[in-house]
Amino acid sequence: MPKLATASRFADPDAAYLALVEARRNLSDAQAAELDSKLVLILANHVGDLDVLREAIALAKESR
Amino acid sequence: MNALRKSIYHYGYRRARDQDAETVVRHPVVVVGAGPVGLAAAIDLSLRGVPVVLLDDADRIGEGSRGICWSKRTLEILDRLGVGERLVEHGVTWKLGKVFCGDELLFSFDLLPEEGHKMPAFINLQQFYLEKALVDRSLELPNLDLRWKNRVVGLDRLNDGARLTVETPEGRYRFDADWLIAADGARSTLRGLLGLDFAGVTFEDKFLIADVHMAADFPTERRFWFAPSFHSGQSALMHRQPDDVWRIDLQLGPDADPQAEQEPARVRARLEKVLAPHAFELEWVSIYTFNCRRLDRFIHDRVVFIGDAAHQVSPFGARGANSGIQDAENLAWKLAAVLKGEAGHTLIASYEHERIQAADENIGHSTRSTDFMSPHSSAERRLRDAVLALAPSAEFARRMVNSGRLSVATVYDSRLSTPDNTAFAGAAKLSAPLPDAPLARRDGKPAHLLESLSGGFEIVYVKNGNPGPPAPEGVAVTVIGEDLLDRQGLFAERFDATPGATFLVRPDQHLCARWRSFDATAIARAHQRALQR
Numbered sequence: 001m002p003k004l005a006t007a008s009r010f011a012d013p014d015a016a017y018l019a020l021v022e023a024r025r026n027l028s029d030a031q032a033a034e035l036d037s038k039l040v041l042i043l044a045n046h047v048g049d050l051d052v053l054r055e056a057i058a059l060a061k062e063s064r
Numbered sequence: 065m066n067a068l069r070k071s072i073y074h075y076g077y078r079r080a081r082d083q084d085a086e087t088v089v090r091h092p093v094v095v096v097g098a099g100p101v102g103l104a105a106a107i108d109l110s111l112r113g114v115p116v117v118l119l120d121d122a123d124r125i126g127e128g129s130r131g132i133c134w135s136k137r138t139l140e141i142l143d144r145l146g147v148g149e150r151l152v153e154h155g156v157t158w159k160l161g162k163v164f165c166g167d168e169l170l171f172s173f174d175l176l177p178e179e180g181h182k183m184p185a186f187i188n189l190q191q192f193y194l195e196k197a198l199v200d201r202s203l204e205l206p207n208l209d210l211r212w213k214n215r216v217v218g219l220d221r222l223n224d225g226a227r228l229t230v231e232t233p234e235g236r237y238r239f240d241a242d243w244l245i246a247a248d249g250a251r252s253t254l255r256g257l258l259g260l261d262f263a264g265v266t267f268e269d270k271f272l273i274a275d276v277h278m279a280a281d282f283p284t285e286r287r288f289w290f291a292p293s294f295h296s297g298q299s300a301l302m303h304r305q306p307d308d309v310w311r312i313d314l315q316l317g318p319d320a321d322p323q324a325e326q327e328p329a330r331v332r333a334r335l336e337k338v339l340a341p342h343a344f345e346l347e348w349v350s351i352y353t354f355n356c357r358r359l360d361r362f363i364h365d366r367v368v369f370i371g372d373a374a375h376q377v378s379p380f381g382a383r384g385a386n387s388g389i390q391d392a393e394n395l396a397w398k399l400a401a402v403l404k405g406e407a408g409h410t411l412i413a414s415y416e417h418e419r420i421q422a423a424d425e426n427i428g429h430s431t432r433s434t435d436f437m438s439p440h441s442s443a444e445r446r447l448r449d450a451v452l453a454l455a456p457s458a459e460f461a462r463r464m465v466n467s468g469r470l471s472v473a474t475v476y477d478s479r480l481s482t483p484d485n486t487a488f489a490g491a492a493k494l495s496a497p498l499p500d501a502p503l504a505r506r507d508g509k510p511a512h513l514l515e516s517l518s519g520g521f522e523i524v525y526v527k528n529g530n531p532g533p534p535a536p537e538g539v540a541v542t543v544i545g546e547d548l549l550d551r552q553g554l555f556a557e558r559f560d561a562t563p564g565a566t567f568l569v570r571p572d573q574h575l576c577a578r579w580r581s582f583d584a585t586a587i588a589r590a591h592q593r594a595l596q597r
Contacts, residue, residue: 033377037446040447041451041464045458
């Protein structure tokens with residue numbers, strides 16, 4: 001049974017995407033990569049479930 | 065200049081009676097290697113009534129790369145062997161650690177927040193002092209025959225033992241052993257003589273390790289820096305030892321030139337940046353890399369590998385010598401029980417089963433610490449640096465910062481243990497060493513639980529109105545509330561010990577069964593199981 005939610009959970013998906021876009025506006029590649037690393041850690045801890053994290057990693061790696 | 069300091073203690077070669085024997089002499093147990101691990105094994109066996117021959121190829125101690133951090137569980141073992149108090153008195157007791165990023169304090173930690181343990185979380189003490197204490201102890205034991213300048217050059221496997229060829233200053237001689245314990249370190253001669261593969265991961269990063277003599281009033285704590293200004297971009301570790309000696313460990317990266325980095329002027333320049341404005345003298349310097357690896361099997365017929373001869377880890381976490389001494393204790397009582405005919409041969413196999421679990425746990429921790437300190441790529445470094453950047457503001461990130469997870473005893477998945485039939489709360493865990501607890505003797509004198517144990521199988525029973533139960537054969541009985549008094553209630557808390565609760569303890573102080581009430585049949589069955597009879 002997969003535990004990772006892949007159905008949309010945001011009431012306003014465009015606003016969520018915009019927040020992520022705005023966070024990296026005017027950042028260099030290196031700065032954006034640094035930001036993403038922190039975000040990954042913060043959100044992974046918020047999820048707090050290793051199974052979900054592993055499913056998310058698998059999904060990120062297989063989708064292109 | 066691997067050893068600025070000359071060796072500290074010298075011992076003499078003495079001719080052994082075996083060398084003049086008409087026929088080949090046979091000994092029940094021969095231990096090869098008189099380092100901390102071999103000495104601990106030999107002393108433990110000797111105290112259990114097994115005559116032991118202990119061989120070492122040198123005749124001195126105080127040279128070579130050395131451990132300094134001795135963990136609580138190791139100290140408890142050494143206390144049982146009779147040197148624990150001496151070592152704690154001599155060593156530097158510490159329990160505080162601080163982790164810095166750049167020059168900012170990220171967080172600090174306390175390793176033993178709980179009172180009522182006889183032994184501290186850690187002491188720092190130069191390995192040669194520990195070896196000296198163990199050698200002194202071994203000289204008190206008439207059935208322990210320590211032979212210096214005895215170098216093993218040949219090993220033939222026999223059906224029920226091993227034949228050794230040993231080189232001495234007076235030539236070679238041979239003798240046989242029912243059991244041979246290989247405690248001859250990371251470059252084990254015996255491993256080589258048996259042609260055993262020692263595979264694992266080699267880490268490329270080079271580290272500078274230095275002991276310096278310095279009068280400084282830095283606090284007694286483990287300090288670890290990620291990328292401090294005094295050592296750009298790399299990690300650094302500082303630890304206090306007795307005699308105003310400080311251990312400094314500096315990461316140099318994979319490309320460092322080991323020869324050039326050991327030049328005294330270069331070492332001094334690096335250390336001045338760390339230690340300024342304090343004046344210091346170099347005691348000992350070395351460059352090291354490390355491996356994480358182990359033997360596939362620790363038992364090869366009658367040859368049993370313990371310590372670094374069986375497994376190697378990085379030094380971060382104090383898991384090398386500490387786990388070796390824990391190997392020694394795990395093997396000693398089992399071997400003694402088998403030699404005395406009290407246990408089945410499969411008890412020896414449980415040494416391998418349990419200590420491979422410990423080795424894998426140690427290798428896992430050590431590898432993860434190393435991966436955190438030395439990221440393999442810029443992508444991995446970015447993630448590591450993100451953890452460090454978040455650490456000051458987020459607790460979850462501080463928990464991910466890994467400067468070495470310090471050694472604690474392994475909880476075995478052990479076939480010697482009888483599974484619980486009711487739930488127990490508290491710190492005590494099945495198949496793990498008992499947590500210590502402060503108690504009082506009948507005469508009111510304070511005592512600790514672990515130092516009060518007999519060293520054999522033992523029932524710890526909580527008094528329940530009636531007089532204490534009869535002891536099953538081969539099992540000592542201690543009654544809490546009679547032999548030992550739990551005035552502070554900490555035994556009850558740590559063991560979830562309700563009246564009548566009964567705990568079966570192995571000779572190595574591990575809990576192997578527990579019940580809510582005393583049941584002689586259940587105890588006898590659990591005892592048989594723990595002896596694999």
